[in-house]
Amino acid sequence: MLWGLKMNVISMVFLAMVALSGLSVSLFLLLSGNSFFIEWEIVTLNSSYLGMSLIIDWVSMMFLAFVSFISSMVLFYSGSYMASDPNINRFMYLVLGFVLSMGLLIISPNMISILLGWDGLGLVSYALVIYYQNEKSANAGMLTALSNRVGDVCILLSIALMFSLGGWNFIFYVGSEAMGAQLGLVAFIVVAAMTKSAQIPFSAWLPAAMAAPTPVSALVHSSTLVTAGVYLLIRFSPALEGTSEQSCLLLLASLTMFMAGLGANFETDLKKIIALSTLSQLGVMMTILAMGWAELAFFHLLAHALFKALLFMCAGSIIHSVGDYQDIRVMGCTVSFMPLSVASVNLANLALCGTPFLAGFYSKDLILEVAFSSPLNEVCFWLLVVATGLTVCYTFRLVFYSLVSDFNLSAESGVSDDNPVMTWPMLLLGGGSVFGGAALAWLIFPAPYMICLPSSMKLLALLVSGAGALLGYLLNIMSVNYSLKSLRYYSLVVFSGSMWFLPLISTRGVSLSILKVGKFYSGVGDMGWSEFYGGQGAYSTLIKSSNYLQVAQDNSVKIYMISLVMWLVALMVFMEG
Template identity: 55%
Template sequence: MCLISFMTLLIFSLISFFFGIYFIMNDYMIFIEWEVISLNSMSIVMTLLLDWMSLIFMSFVLMISSLVIFYSKEYMEMDYKINRFIMLILMFVSSMMLLIISPNLISILLGWDGLGLVSYCLVIYFQNVKSYNAGMLTALSNRIGDVALLLAIAWMLNYGSWNYIFYLEFMKSEFEMKMIGMLIMLAAMTKSAQIPFSSWLPAAMAAPTPVSALVHSSTLVTAGVYLLIRFNIVLSSSWMGNLLLLLASLTMFMSGLGANYEFDLKKIIALSTLSQLGLMMSILSMGYYKLAFFHLLTHALFKALLFMCAGAIIHNMNNNQDIRFMGSLSLMMPLTSSCFNVANLALCGMPFLAGFYSKDLILEMVSLSYINFFSFFLFFFSTGLTVCYSFRLVYYSMTGDSNFFSLNMLNDESWIMLNSMLGLLILSIFGGSMLNWLIFSTPIVIILPIYLKLLTLFVCLVGGLFGYLISNISLFFYNKALNNYNMSNFLGSMWFMPYISTYGIINYLLIIGNEVIKSFDQGWLEYFGGQKIYYNMKKNSQLNQMMQNNNLKIYLLSFVFWIIILYMLLIF
């Protein structure tokens, strides 16, 4: 089943990509309306939008999904129910397809909810308490976005149709459209894990690594960004863009700081995803939707590769994810390490790799735009932090001596996993330049002063140096911050966000619930309610029982009473 799914998705991916190229060259778009059912005056219509954006994104999702399924053939080979796993991934991908090609809020909701439900099933795939907790946090965080989308559907009733694509341009300044935009922004923030909904993204690492590669590159977390790219007109024409810029920049900054305090390999990569999502959202909020889409695609390539390499390392390290146990992997797993380092360099924005073309262009456009100094600082400082935690990760895992069991055999003999990784390696090297030529048909000339032009390079070099120093030389300040439990706990736990969204919500509700039970259910309500009724009924039934006992005294007494009553009736 793995091979059939892999081949089918790969063929569809190539077809979609070539159609996307044709559409982009001819500025072409197809809008399909299919009447599913017609009853009297009511008809249910399914609408599909095929333009260059949806087709190229679909081709990338299908390409990465096909390689992830091929990768899973070896990674999940010990799983007896691997076909069920493949079916879940196919359901996940088909939900994403529905979301991508929908110009209609109803069909978007179907794909959106499909992603939420299947992601819950995939996060709890390894059945243990940690997975169940992570699954509930993921599902309930995404529920907020689902509710916002349902409210947006209700507000769309003002326009007589749910095909939002017809109304965006003309109605962008109306109150109703602003409300819809606000709700869509809330939905996208929950799905793409922006502050204050960030805590579910690292928790979702409880899923198997192939699922993480799929979720973090091109499906679940990118759904929110893609939806906002479609709604970009509403964002850029109101205050919502400024609010999103602030929250997305803070998300980028927070996740970059958190990754420098983390020792779990998959969580570091998850926090890097959060950082890149913040970058996409913030550049999108400034109105550059094509740039956000460009970074979305290039990021999908190297992030899927990064997770696949992490999966291969974890597989060889006996399912251990702590980077402190790793070391000298470059000697023992040279091919996997090469792929891992290329993906890391692409993430940092190394010139002429996939990440460079989008990241460098984004930062130069930020330098060219009219934004405040705070946002400018967050953009560049977060870029430095990205290089910092990437170098720290490479230092811990690739250099030095291995800190794992001396008998543990590390090797590069997993050919199926390597083949899928090498496919993505080629895309991570050439994908950025290819997309740059495709999406931006006319070259963009950005003229900046020399110090701004070199600022990106300078920030990356300083970030890399600092990443090396904090790993190698125990810097006094860094050690002091690390030893200061409160500070490192605050920065390493994403500014206490997981605590706020779990204990912070549940704790007070449980305390209030306990008081309610004590005061009402087992207190006043018990005294005046159930217990009082029971007590009164018991007393009455005891009296009734006493009356109905065959007692001669009672009978004689009642006989006397009857005579007295009859006598009184006769007199009167």
């Protein structure tokens, strides 16, 4: 136990040093405009070459710095949150393996090494989701693993298609016509990114993954795993331009954003509300990425990582204090007992809503104005507008239920936030949520953008946010009447609150039928006819043939006499005929 508690400090210091080094290198590369491609030859044997490629540019270094910083905060926070866990050592090693896999994916310009990081994320995420060993965690872990396997298969197929390009270092081919001409390659990359970033129809696994410990959720939903798909598409964005896959991605990302915002307004589990909030923001990133603005998507990716990690840490602190309840209806009035945690939650929520001059404002406002000035179709435009309002609506609902409503906890609850191991990371990430957006805006976009829009368009984001806040407050301040009235539209409420039945379809629908087909094929095909006529059948045929040849080559007189008699008989039959 003591080693586990010391280990979180050692890991935090190491990752903080990596973050500082990565940020320094990133700033140098950003200001100088340089990037480095490093290829390391591991072994060459009989003209077969095995090497490792690395890409060192400002994008990879800055993202690596953010991942390392948030991971260091999460590991330090875990020293208190997981202190009573007898397996804290295993937990720390798993989180470090998770960070290592993400780092490998970030600095890889090669599809083979990306697959190593991609599969490493999938494997470690499964181990972390089933960390609390119960049936719910096992089901959630299986759903997460099987959903991500679709993306793994797509990466494997894209590796096979890239073979014809002459190499797997996609960084050299991503802007060329050869990659666009390779049929299906971009589609496989897009599907792989959609599975990892949980876009429709692969969205069911993301709320289910909340079965993992809360520090893991803070790491997964801010800078690792779910952002891997967005990062991959940022790298492949030149190949995506002007393709039919770009239009499909735009529509599906807009639908995902709307569906997640709608579902969060009907959810009562605190962690799942924040998970659906992550899903909504991933939809925002994918939407602007599908419009061709990869740098904007990367900007929002980094800004979102800061306040989302803070939001999950505050949620974990509240859950930890209120007796491990996660239902927001049994919380309430925590502002009187946990002022620091509640202030941090409000700060993160305001940044999420795009409140001026916080981290989310700089990226979110720019994304909305660029989208409004782009040739966007009307369906995606209104989905984007309504989803923005829904974000503010569920945020105010969350604040009302868990922070300022009547005290609903039991009398024995000891609610406080006097643990410095859990509060210091909140303060540091709170600073990032306030100043991070402005700093990133000055670094990534040093020249100011001049976006000219009509006054109605300029004010639309503000009006929609205000309407969402008012709706969220009014609907929940009269929650008793609202709950009774919602029973009249029970089917619509269930449909909206269940992510459009995607969890049911993903488990008992598609997945169950696919697994049945897989079992049938495995029994009849793989271990049946293909085995009979394939490996084992060919082996037995070759053994029999070799036995006949062996007998014929033994120079036996009997064999020659029999052969001679048979030849003479055949000749006589032929002569008589």
